Amino acid sequence: MKNRELLSIFDIFKIGIGPSSSHTLGPWRAAQQFVDVLEKSNTLSKLEQINVLLYGSLAKTGKGHGTDIAILLGLSGDDPVTFDVSQVMPKVEKIKSSSVLKVGGKKRVAFDYASHMNFLYAESLPFHPNAVTFHAFFADGTARSETYYSIGGGFVSQGKESKQEAMDIELTFPVSTARELMVWCMRTGLKVSEIVLENEHAWRTERQTQEGVMMLFRTIRDCIYRGCHTEGKLPGGLHVERRAARLNRKLLQGRTYTDYDSWIAAIREGGNSFQYTLDWVSCFALAVNEENASFGRVVTAPTNGAAGVIPAVLQYFITFYDSYQEEKIIEFIAAASEIGSIFKKGSTISAAMGGCQAEIGVSSAMAAAALTECLGGSQRQVLMAAEIAMEHHLGLTCDPIGGLVQIPCIERNTMGAIKAITASQLALQTNPDKAKVSLDAVVNTMWETAQDMNVKYKETSDGGLATNIPLSLPEC
Template sequence: MPYEPISVFDMFKIGVGPSSSHTLGPWRAARTFINTIREKLPLSNISAVQILLYGSLAKTGKGHGTDIAIQMGLMDEDPTSCAVEAISDQMLIIQETGELFLGGTNRIEFDPQKDIVFLMNESLPFHPNAVSFLANFKNGNHIAATYYSIGGGFIVQEGERSVGKDHVSLPFPIDRANDLLHWCRKTGLAIHEIVWENELAWRPESVTRKGLLNIWNVMKTCIYKGCHTEGVLPGGLNVKRRAAALNKKLLKGRTYTNFDEWVGVIREGGNDFSYTLDWVSCFALAVNEENASFGRVVTAPTNGAAGVIPAVLQYFVVFCNGNQEDSILQFLLTASEVGSIFKKGSTISAAMGGCQAEIGVSSSMAAAALAEIMGGTQRQALMAAEIAMEHHLGLTCDPIGGLVQVPCIERNTMGAIKAITASQLALQSAPDFAKVSLDAVVKTMWDTAQDMSSKYKETSDGGLAVNIPLSLPEC
């Protein structure tokens, strides 16, 4: 199997909710398809476009906004910078006019109800998340391409082999946890230092630093916005947002005007266990309520699990006085490497592995990162990652109504708390006596994923999705 170099910016992507595999991935696939054509032919030659959604993308695509993401991608809108508040208006214009600006420039007739086809009973063998694009040209010719959204916003075109960033030669190639531990032992470097050296193969140090601080800024903005936005989540479940109410309750009338003042006010409340626990839950709820509302989030490593890592990092900033840039960079670098190990040895796609592949992996990433920046050794950090995943094994993905809301949002709070617990356990333990390695738990997770029924892999065909009698719109 060819070595796949994965950058920190592959694991942490800025995008739009609610799903990295069902929203961000198809969005990026649509942009890739259009831009590939544009490199060869003028888009004005295209008369029509049709999209076919297969497998999990078809079954839960409406709830995940896959159709919306496809249209945004066809218009070449950038998920990292587009105006998220304008998405609904853009969809309304397409619906009312029956037209779409392909690539942002070429007007074509387009009816989402007819031109985006949900093939509920068809799947392609490579991966459950598949989308095919067919473009018809005015001269009668056509071109087609199929893409797979394999989790975390990663996409691969049919026939391609590598899904990582530009193939580079890294000084410390890593596929497994044992590889990482080997390099740490050989060099004496911490995990984040190994990752930092690898990142230099892609870009200058200053660019990596700036990019990581931007990732954290997006996470902070998402937490803060989610903690100050009330209302009901879209999609038909009528789930009430809870983070803002919890934020008000915990602060007891204390005032502030910006993020930094808010952090100071939270600290004034002390560090009582229940108070800290409530805040970690609040941080995670805030992110995933934003995610469910088509807000801007960071894949960590997915959108469905986007609240775990920000919540744990915000816990470190607030309650461990960890608001130093270097500590934040170290956290993100360590977390990303653990995530890449899971991606290479197992999966970060719920459509392949259930929710253990999303919440489980994010909890494992956060646990390792927290253990390291709290002073743990390399082996303690990897032990923390193992503990966190060990206690997520078998977690199913059964979103009610195909929406990333119930049970997804609450699961982020549980993943964050488990990460903190796993970190503490590892810091108080001697890895020499551990019975389970991180590599063993990665393999076990993959074995479990292969044994898991497709009902529990983001299809909404089993679990809570079929046992909660709710009246929902057709999807």
Template sequence: MQSEYLSVFDMFKIGVGPSSSHTLGPWNAARQFAGNLEQKGLLQDVKSVLVQLYGSLAKTGRGHATDWAVVLGLSGYDPVHIDTALIPAIIDKVQTNQQLKLNDKGYIGFDMAHDIRFNCREALPYHPNALTFIADMAEQGQYSETWYSVGGGFIVREGGQLAEEHGEKAPCPINNAADLLRWCTARQEHIWQVVLENENSRNSLEDVERKLLAIYRVMQDCIYRGCHTPGILPGGLHVKRRAYDMNQRLIAGKEYTDYDSWFQAIRNGGKEFAYILEWVSCFALAVNEENASLGRVVTAPTNGSAGVIPAVLHYFVVFCDDNYPEKIIRFLLTAGEIGSIFKKGATISAAQGGCQAEIGVSSAMAAAGLTAVLGGTPQQCLMAAEIAMEHHLGMTCDPVAGLVQVPCIERNTMGAIKAIAAAQLALTGDPGAAKVSLDDVVKTMWETARDMDSRYKETAEGGLAVNIPVSLSEC
């Protein structure tokens, strides 16, 4: 898919786990539907709402909390600002009272067991993640909308354009890596400078920097929470959270009181290879354990791969002695543009492309961002992204029991480590001698995605999902 312009803030969204395509996307679609009802003056006439889930949304919807997300969206809650600790109580109230407050205005009857239908044997042609909302207004008839959650929290209404597409052109239009490199060469600029020019055409530089640092703070908070929360992940697999124990062991009794003092304690622990490797894995685990617990994460570019970029960015700021805001901003601008290239030329939806579209893309984004802040040229940044994705090609999405836990959480550690290795290879390599370009890999990834059997595209019908002896199947 190609579009005129995608912002870095389209690639980095603040939201709630466990899935961007199965939780955040349906949540936003439900909010849009409820808002459209109000805008059309129909809200007060609605007697009931029926939600039909299709394809991958139906097959793994319960494990991905799609039903909860729909309820929260119809109720008017904003995933960016909701107190995530209140979510279970909100859902419990709806289930107990069998009613919800539509768009936070008036109550309608709503039985989650009856009014959310999981159509596991039906799929709509546009995209595997589809859902239809049908509002019944008695004598006034019905009003319905069909939406598609196309990955990374992006949604598109049937017959409409992608919600995040911007109609006006950017100063430096970019649809692929070749476009990006041409702009860098023509302007004698780094990737982050070209991207910043595009962002500045819509927001002030101060706003761009402020919003990027706010995204980084959410990443910081998520890692810190994940490293300090013990227990068992929800969903029935009884997966133990590991980041807490890893943090306790690695911190080795050092005293700290908050994120900043914890950060310094980690840095003071040294730079031995095994020590750094464990911390990178710990950072990634922490984020995705939070994600699996309906915690607040940054979609980067998806929730299932939300741990890769924070882990690599924290590797940089902790162990490369570069905890400077301007470097963090450059990292995110570079990474965001790489993500948009994959979205335009291929997909970031596991339901379309398997896990290569999530962990693979996030690893490529992180590799390019790290290369940029370590002093790499634009050519080396693109080379790093290519190397990272090349070694994720064909990765399947096979969530056990439809939960974003096994093997999803560990895969974030692998994506982070591969990103760091890819950056180092690119920084010491010669992009001019490379046999494979980033655009070659994007094309190959999309061809692989289309060839991949649907069992390996977030349906929990193949791979580990059918070979691990659990009894939590959804359909």
């Protein structure tokens, strides 16, 4: 076990803008934190210049992941939860063309992108591969530097343990491992989601938690629907065609609808054959990650690169099990969050640390567990489903072509979703008492694999498909 972090549902699931939680959302939040440091130290008004230094994976795949874009918007005082996604590129282009940055939305300083945004491709810092340093220079000749690490899933660290107000928070059921979770479930008879929701009381009221989870769901719902109705090519230079809208139109065969609810009804009219259902799961996953690749608004689940797996499985459950019910949606997201927390505490959810097993693998495990719980599985079957899903993602590398969260990332979300559903079905049809592999064993194995994995397979675009596929080659 690596640590005993206190993690809420809203730490694992965050609303943000694509294409990457570790390379976009994390750096965005780091930039915001740096501006906050300047404001609290009363030095923002004296600011004359800011230099940005990107290290390691943030440098190597930063442009493809929009790290520079996120930092410019974060320094400008914009927030990824509320910022108008249609204005992402126009605002960044204005900053670049004018060579002026309005820090915190208040202080105008000269900012030459070519010289003040530095990609240090050959340099890494020891704490984590995703590092960014901000240098601020003031009118009185003084300066200030802060270094931040984007450690996966939108989490940001400064290289030391976060206090997280730990002294003020006491969870009813503290959990760091699957074994500890099972002990609480057996002692209380509560389901995994119920354990999670009890713990959430340490942060907020029950109603506030419910409202927050439903806000997450509405963001997921809107992302799926938008992605299934948007055509064109993805940005970044690979010229990847969006497929979800075309597949949506083909599967519906002319059936009409006017909104999300009538869209679900139209999908159900097509039946529930295996091929039909499989196509829709893929469509849902493609939709989310095409939105993510287009700087759309998504929910980290637990990361942006893997943002389509859990939404696809949740949408599958809602659509094909007639389960468009608030209590079921909350149950699904709560159960999924606990599995994500266990992986973050015991291993990693950062592809720069562990490869794609840390993103697609973890999201698949989360989705498998959540689906199993919602379909009536026992607590042991829930954990078994998560174990099965991750077991068959172990060793998966992160090798984005061109440093973009497109190939093979988008299709990998469809694979993760299908594996999650398969893992859930296997767990539901199995006596978990006879299982040979525990979830904790898989978490430990994943961390050992991550440590042994060659760094070129950890979101650097220095190995795998990233170096073997010509950039001009189409995705299919």
